[in-house]
Amino acid sequence: MQKQLLMGNEAIARGAVEAGVEVVTAYPGTPSSEIFSTLAKFAKQYNYQAEWSSNEKVALEVAAGAAYTGARCMVTMKQVGLNVAADPLMTLAYIGVKGGMVLAVADDPGPHSSQNEQDTRAFAKFAKLPVFDPSSPQEAKDMTKYAFGLSEELELPVFIRPTTRICHGCADVTLETIPDPDKRPKHTFEKDPKWAIMPKLSYEKHKWLSLQQEKMREIFNGLSFNRIESGNEIGIVASGLSYQYVKDALNALEIPATVLKIGTPYPLPDRPVKEFFNKVNKVLIIEEQDPVVEEQMIQLAFAQGFRISISGKLDGIVPREGEFNVDKVMKMIQRFLGTAEGEETSISLPPLPVRQPALCAGCPHRASFFAFKEAAKGLDAVFTGDIGCYTLGVTAPLQALDTCLCMGAGITMAAGLNKVEPKRSQVAFIGDSTFFHTGIPGLINCVYNKANITIVVLDNDTTAMTGYQPHPGLNVNAVGEQTIGISIPAIVKACGVEFLEIVDPNDFEKAKKVACAAMAYDGLAVVIMKAPCIKIKREKKMFSVKADLCTNCQICIKKLGCPSLFVSNGKVQVDETCTGCGLCTYVCPQNAIQEVVQDGI
Amino acid sequence: MEYNVMITGVGGQGSVLASRIVANAAMFAGYEVRTSDTIGMAQRGGSVISHVRFGDCIASPLIANGNVDILLGFELAEAVRGLKMLKPDGMAVVNEQVIVPPSVYAGISEYHEAEIKDFLEATVPHLHLFNAVQIARQAGHWKSTNIVLIGALSQIEDFPLNSDQLLESIIQTVPAKMKELNERAFRMGIRHMEELKNGHK
Numbered sequence: 085m086q087k088q089l090l091m092g093n094e095a096i097a098r099g100a101v102e103a104g105v106e107v108v109t110a111y112p113g114t115p116s117s118e119i120f121s122t123l124a125k126f127a128k129q130y131n132y133q134a135e136w137s138s139n140e141k142v143a144l145e146v147a148a149g150a151a152y153t154g155a156r157c158m159v160t161m162k163q164v165g166l167n168v169a170a171d172p173l174m175t176l177a178y179i180g181v182k183g184g185m186v187l188a189v190a191d192d193p194g195p196h197s198s199q200n201e202q203d204t205r206a207f208a209k210f211a212k213l214p215v216f217d218p219s220s221p222q223e224a225k226d227m228t229k230y231a232f233g234l235s236e237e238l239e240l241p242v243f244i245r246p247t248t249r250i251c252h253g254c255a256d257v258t259l260e261t262i263p264d265p266d267k268r269p270k271h272t273f274e275k276d277p278k279w280a281i282m283p284k285l286s287y288e289k290h291k292w293l294s295l296q297q298e299k300m301r302e303i304f305n306g307l308s309f310n311r312i313e314s315g316n317e318i319g320i321v322a323s324g325l326s327y328q329y330v331k332d333a334l335n336a337l338e339i340p341a342t343v344l345k346i347g348t349p350y351p352l353p354d355r356p357v358k359e360f361f362n363k364v365n366k367v368l369i370i371e372e373q374d375p376v377v378e379e380q381m382i383q384l385a386f387a388q389g390f391r392i393s394i395s396g397k398l399d400g401i402v403p404r405e406g407e408f409n410v411d412k413v414m415k416m417i418q419r420f421l422g423t424a425e426g427e428e429t430s431i432s433l434p435p436l437p438v439r440q441p442a443l444c445a446g447c448p449h450r451a452s453f454f455a456f457k458e459a460a461k462g463l464d465a466v467f468t469g470d471i472g473c474y475t476l477g478v479t480a481p482l483q484a485l486d487t488c489l490c491m492g493a494g495i496t497m498a499a500g501l502n503k504v505e506p507k508r509s510q511v512a513f514i515g516d517s518t519f520f521h522t523g524i525p526g527l528i529n530c531v532y533n534k535a536n537i538t539i540v541v542l543d544n545d546t547t548a549m550t551g552y553q554p555h556p557g558l559n560v561n562a563v564g565e566q567t568i569g570i571s572i573p574a575i576v577k578a579c580g581v582e583f584l585e586i587v588d589p590n591d592f593e594k595a596k597k598v599a600c601a602a603m604a605y606d607g608l609a610v611v612i613m614k615a616p617c618i619k620i621k622r623e624k625k626m627f628s629v630k631a632d633l634c635t636n637c638q639i640c641i642k643k644l645g646c647p648s649l650f651v652s653n654g655k656v657q658v659d660e661t662c663t664g665c666g667l668c669t670y671v672c673p674q675n676a677i678q679e680v681v682q683d684g685i
Numbered sequence: 686m687e688y689n690v691m692i693t694g695v696g697g698q699g700s701v702l703a704s705r706i707v708a709n710a711a712m713f714a715g716y717e718v719r720t721s722d723t724i725g726m727a728q729r730g731g732s733v734i735s736h737v738r739f740g741d742c743i744a745s746p747l748i749a750n751g752n753v754d755i756l757l758g759f760e761l762a763e764a765v766r767g768l769k770m771l772k773p774d775g776m777a778v779v780n781e782q783v784i785v786p787p788s789v790y791a792g793i794s795e796y797h798e799a800e801i802k803d804f805l806e807a808t809v810p811h812l813h814l815f816n817a818v819q820i821a822r823q824a825g826h827w828k829s830t831n832i833v834l835i836g837a838l839s840q841i842e843d844f845p846l847n848s849d850q851l852l853e854s855i856i857q858t859v860p861a862k863m864k865e866l867n868e869r870a871f872r873m874g875i876r877h878m879e880e881l882k883n884g885h886k
């Protein structure tokens with residue numbers, strides 16, 4: 085059998101292709117993005133449809149339509165994206181699907197790149213839908229592949245919920261064959277009242293959905309993703325990736341505990357749990373995020389009359405916050421057993437610099453923020469932010485953003501702030517992809533409800549933070565075909581905005597003037613800062629500091645925080661990562677930063 | 686057998702690719718492999734860590750404290766950040782490049798280069814500290830620093846993967862048009878270590 089080194093996200097994509105997926109939709113979001121990027125890459129070769137949808141709700145609905153015909157579909161997103169898709173999801177669970185539908189929703193305990201640590205397993209339980217929790221990239225692939233058939237058997241969407249360390253970790257994965265796309269059956273939508281939800285049907289379908297819970301549980305009882313590894317009378321339960329930490333921890337501690345591995349946290353399979361209760365005399369449940377398995381196990385123990393003590397999050401042994409690792413899990417086990425916790429490794433490090441992520445050298449967002457900061461001097465303006473690379477405008481020295489909540493909230497929250505403080509200036513920043521995702525309803529609301537704010541669309545021709553995906557503003561789609569890109573200025577104008585300016589932030593003096601005019605304007609003003617992300621398009625330019633002119637005031641570094649500027653031997657210098665945006669030349673009072681004439685990079 | 690490599694650096698230095706190259710080579714060599722990389726926000730100049738584990742039977746994708754056999758440091762301070770994880774007799778191959786983060790210029794934190802370097806030298810008995818970015822520039826581009834470091838890694842005594850396996854993995858992993866540059870960078874990393882060895886004799 086052929087093995088290949090695959091990232092968890094690639095393994096999930098591979099599982100979908102091995103299952104014969106026919107339609108894939110997604111909105112990018114770390115740590116889920118590479119599932120779809122991988123699928124998009126192979127869409128032509130294996131003849132399936134793949135689209136970056138404009139947001140997660142749209143993605144889920146497009147896939148639902150396709151699944152109604154009997155086609156196999158996958159939808160991918162990150163955990164907070166599921167909130168956006170919650171509306172169709174909650175009712176789709178009642179209606180059900182015909183073709184297998186797998187929702188790959190990636191969670192981010194830590195969090196590493198997210199606004200919160202919400203648990204998709206809890207969401208699945210809320211929606212009454214089954215969820216798989218993989219413990220490795222191999223299992224992620226196997227579960228994904230299996231989930232399509234399960235979805236068809238249950239006629240329900242099925243979740244697979246990898247976490248960051250599964251998504252962004254590689255492993256040797258065994259590949260299986262990919263079915264011939266030409267041998268797929270033809271699908272067609274068959275008209276039937278069951279596809280249109282009405283209150284009466286809803287009640288009937290809710291009853292059906294409740295019955296399906298027991299059917300799912302019965303199926304899960306027989307799956308080897310859930311299994312007992314027998315040992316002594318100490319019982320440890322682990323869901324998903326925690327299973328691997330538990331294995332390493334028990335090994336290191338030399339404790340031969342009995343382990344119950346859970347691969348389907350909802351609905352919890354009852355047979356292996358009962359068998360496990362009969363083998364052990366106390367139980368510790370280790371799962372990241374919410375006590376999803378724990379609460380179901382306590383319910384089951386109580387309802388079935390098992391007299392056994394169950395530890396986990398509810399008695400404080402296992403934290404609800406943050407991500408786990410082997411060392412943390414060892415401590416949980418030691419706390420549970422009342423044995424001494426291991427000593428911390430003793431070396432204490434010298435003080436190290438704080439290294440937070442920052443905008444790239446030459447990022448046009450830096451110039452946009454700086455233009456508005458200059459324009460807002462002395463105005464005590466509030467800058468609301470949104471989700472994307474530009475969220476990094478929060479960090480020092482720019483400190484350009486005062487708020488960040490969720491996708492699309494920059495515009496709407498500025499409008500809310502304006503209602504209470506109409507005399508103060510509010511400036512909302514939003515990226516191009518985010519504008520298409522949930523920015524447009526906010527814009528419409530601003531016009532209609534007369535918000536007197538400035539909206540700045542940072543249009544850099546890509547969805548940069550999640551890996552440079554295309555979006556509806558571009559003339560190219562996910563699989564590289566030409567398409568009709570939607571013009572942001574045309575939308576803004578169509579919404580009735582009277583003040584609209586488009587400017588290149590790298591043309592700094594002009595950008596600053598536009599920023600001043602927009603903030604001074606009485607009424608809704610929209611500024612589109614248009615310059616491509618430096619990672620997708622750059623000129624072959626570089627700057628350097630003329631040592632004889634530089635007085636080492638370090639104003640350039642302190643104001644902009646461009647990572648290409650540094651001080652060496654008491655002198656400001658520009659390193660080879662400079663992209664030649666020229667922003668620093670506008671702030672240098674000595675004109676000491678000048679373009680290098682060179683013969684190409 | 687179980688072997689743990691930790692790669693620490695600054696987002697954008699190419700540590701994710703390095704982790705993939707080592708992991709791929711380990712798979713060629715017939716081992717079970719698990720890795721974990723920092724992808725996402727931290728890739729924009731934040732601290733990044735990759736764990737690469739291979740051996741006969743590997744469970745967790747993260748290395749436990751004190752279990753790192755080799756630390757591959759892409760930047761001076763980031764290498765020191767990873768030291769807590771190193772085995773007492775672990776090795777370190779470190780690029781001595783210093784990348785001062787914006788927080789230092791903003792007055793939020795400090796970068797004590799001399800102190801950090803002294804600490805590294807005093808704490809790690811088997812340390813190879815050298816200017817990999819300089820060698821990468823000589824090879825053709827600073828961006829091949831990661832490959833120079835992998836070249837150096839291949840020369841570490843008892844490292845379970847040999848240079849042929851690593852080179853094969855590099856060729857498979859990097860974009861075709863970067864092949865020549867990276868092959869050169871790899872060989873220069875090897876040569877640097879050989880010169881060190883001969884110099885010590």
Ligand code: SF4
Nearest residue numbers: 446646662665666668
């Ligand atoms: S021109 Fe100045 S601000 Fe722009 S990337 Fe180069 S050093 Fe940074």
Ligand code: SF4
Nearest residue numbers: 444447473548617618
């Ligand atoms: S990836 Fe692009 S948008 Fe993101 S910080 Fe870098 S230059 Fe800016």
